Amino acid sequence: MSTATAPRPAATAPAQPPKPPRRPKKRRPVESGEGVYAPTVLTRLGLLAVAALSIFPLYWMIVIASTSTANAAGFPPALLPGPNLLEHLGEALSDPEANLLLGLRNSMIITGTVTFSVVLISTLGGFAFAKLKFRGSKVLMGTVLFSMMVPLQQLGIVPLYIVMVELEWLDTLQAVILPFLINGFGIFMMRQYVEQAVPDEIIEAARIDGASTIGIWWRIVLPALRPAMVVLGLLTFMLNWNEFLWPFMVLSGENPTIQLAIRQLSTATWSADLSMIFTGTLISIIPIAILFVVFGRQIVSGIMEGSSK
Missing domain, CATH: 1.10.3720.10 (MetI-like)
Structure with a gap:
C-alpha cells in the first residue's frame, strides 16, 4: 500500500517593497499668481526708479533754464518748466x-x-x-x-x-x-x-x-x-x-x-x-x-x- 505525499508549495521570492509614488512636477502657473508677477513688478519698478534718477538732472536743468533765478533759488523751488526758455536761450x-x-x-x-x-x-x-x-x-x-x-x-x-x-x-x-x-x-x-x-x-x-x-x-x-x-x-x-x-x-x-x-x-x-x-x-x-x-x-x-x- 503506497502512501501519497502532498505536493510541497513552491518557494516564493521575498516581496519587494512598493516604490514610493512619484512627486508630481511643479508646473509654473501661467495665470495670475504672486510667485509669477511679483519679481517682474519689482524689477520694472526698480528700472523705472533708475531711469527717473538718470533723467531728473536733465529735467531740472530745463526747469532752471526756463524760469527766473529768484524762482530757482526760492523755497519751495519751481518744479515745472517756466515760460522763459526761448528768451534765456536768446x-x-x-x-x-x-x-x-x-x-x-x-x-x-x-x-x-x-x-x-x-x-x-x-x-x-x-x-x-x-x-x-x-x-x-x-x-x-x-x-x-x-x-x-x-x-x-x-x-x-x-x-x-x-x-x-x-x-x-x-x-x-x-x-x-x-x-x-x-x-x-x-x-x-x-x-x-x-x-x-x-x-x-x-x-x-x-x-x-x-x-x-x-x-x-x-x-x-x-x-x-x-x-x-x-x-x-x-x-x-x-x-x-x-x-x-x-x-x-x-x-x-x-x-x-x-x-x-x-x-x-x-x-x-x-x-x-x-x-x-x-x-x-x-x-x-x-x-x-x-x-x-x-x-x-x-x-x-x-x-x-x-x-x-
Missing part, C-alpha cells in the same frame, strides 16, 4: 562776454580733430600691436600702458604749459588739440578688440592673396572694428567736449571753448545767474545728445560685443 547766445557761439565753434573744431585723430591712430596702433610681429613691440606696448598711469592733471600740466609757452601757442586752438591727439587707452582698447575680432587665419589668407598690410587694415580690420570705433569715438568726444582745466590754462576769454564760455556767463561767484548758467549748460549738451540719437544702436552693439569677447 540772451545766452547773444551775450558778448560769454561768446557762446564762438565757444561752440572752437569746441567743435577741437573735439572733432582730436576724436578723428584718436580713432585713426588707435585703430592703426591696435592692429600693429595685435597682429604685426616686430622688434620692441612689448616694450612699446608697456610704454603705452605706463602712459595711462600718469595723471595729466598732477604731473603733466606744468611741462605741457612750458612747451606751449616755448612754441608761442598760448591762446591758440592747437595748444588744446596737440596734447590729446594720441590716447593710450584707445590703442589698448583697439588692440584687445582686434585680437578677438580678427582671426589670424583671415590675415594669412589675405597675405596669400597678395594684400598689403595697409590693404588688410583697410579692407578687413576696419570693418570688424566699426562698433569699437563708435564707442571709442563717443568716449573721446565727450571727454574733450567737457574738458575745462587745460583750456582754462592756455586759452583766454576772447577765444574760449564752450565750457569756458559757460563760465563767462557769471561775472562773480556771489552774483551768479543760475538761469543763464543752466541755459548755457543746456546748449552745451545738444551735440552730445545728437550723437547719442544718431549712433545709439551702434553704441549699444559695440558695448555688447565688447562684453562678450
